[in-house]
Amino acid sequence: MPEHTFRLNGEQVTVEVAADVRLLWVLRDLLGVTGPKYGCGINVCKACTSHLNGDAVNPCAIPIGDLDATDEVTTIEGLPATVDAELHPMQRAWLDGDVVQCGYCQPGQIMTAVALLRRVAAEDREVTEADLDGIRNICRCGTYPRIRAAIRDAARDM
Numbered sequence: 001m002p003e004h005t006f007r008l009n010g011e012q013v014t015v016e017v018a019a020d021v022r023l024l025w026v027l028r029d030l031l032g033v034t035g036p037k038y039g040c041g042i043n044v045c046k047a048c049t050s051h052l053n054g055d056a057v058n059p060c061a062i063p064i065g066d067l068d069a070t071d072e073v074t075t076i077e078g079l080p081a082t083v084d085a086e087l088h089p090m091q092r093a094w095l096d097g098d099v100v101q102c103g104y105c106q107p108g109q110i111m112t113a114v115a116l117l118r119r120v121a122a123e124d125r126e127v128t129e130a131d132l133d134g135i136r137n138i139c140r141c142g143t144y145p146r147i148r149a150a151i152r153d154a155a156r157d158m
């Protein structure tokens with residue numbers, strides 16, 4: 001079985017697994033990192049959203065063999081450390097806005113929101129309604145209005 005090395009939440013990790021196994025299963029089943037949720041497994045629901053080198057990606061669609069040793073994967077577990085705090089400002093905004101219902105989609109929602117605000121900041125502009133409309137993470141509990149409000153709140157703090 002081939003070995004694959006990449007960076008996960010600030011640490012170098014190596015796994016022994018077939019190259020076509022998707023990153024989501026490596027994270028959840030081999031490494032015990034269960035923040036990224038399994039919803040559809042086919043890159044549609046976005047429940048698994050995490051960051052690859054700072055951008056939002058869906059690990060259910062990434063074969064582990066595509067990762068290089070220098071690639072940095074960040075899951076919701078590693079998000080606070082990216083700002084050297086107990087919680088990321090987006091997580092605080094989520095708590096303040098009481099966003100969560102069942103919770104299943106929420107790690108993915110938060111990771112998408114953080115990547116969105118990073119992109120907006122890099123483009124030196126404010127988050128727009130069109131940006132929020134562009135989010136494709138599915139929430140079967142319908143928490144969309146609270147998600148949008150929390151992202152707007154976090155944008156004021158980030």
Ligand code: FES
Nearest residue numbers: 039040041046060
């Ligand atoms: S589980 Fe990855 S997009 Fe649905």
Ligand code: FES
Nearest residue numbers: 102103139140141
């Ligand atoms: S909070 Fe239940 S699926 Fe989003």
